[in-house]
Amino acid sequence: SLQQLDLLLDTSESVIELFTILQSNTTLKSLRVQIMNNDIIDSMGTSLQNMLILNQTIEYLEIECNMYVNTITSTYLSSLTTGLSHNTSLQELSIFIPVSDTNNEQIRTFFNVISQKNYLTELKLHFKLVQSYSVKRASLFYKQAIFLHPSLE
DSSP: OOOEEEEEEOSHHHHHHHHHHGGGOSSOOEEEEEEOOSEEOHHHHHHHHHHHHHOOOOOEEEEEEOTTOOEEOTHHHHHHHHHHHHOOSOOEEEEEEEEOTTOHHHHHHHHHHHHTOTTOOEEEEEEEEOTTOOHHHHHHHHHHHHHHOGGGO
């Protein structure tokens, strides 16, 4: 039975299909996905959320995205946070977090959920600036995130 999977996916449909299939998987322990699509859409976040809620065997999850992401919908982070709040098996997490003018509250909620996960032993976050976000505001966000969570230093 497959316990580790490392994939490079280039369409939204393939990412959604993978997360949907993994909702009922009971053997996979480690998943690393590289998303090469330039748009992270609502249904990708929803399928990730459902996978995290329903799959309680996955222990390692890494999601990377293209450096040149054009669009990350506002629901991606809230879907990820909801999925993580229900998951009890994940021990290591490496993901990207979109930073924009409109999602500071979603980011706070994400940190609150993550900080309550006692079984999560390793966390690696990659902040992705959404194109409309200014460099000045990004700098302020990083300072706030480090202040709120000194373990990020």
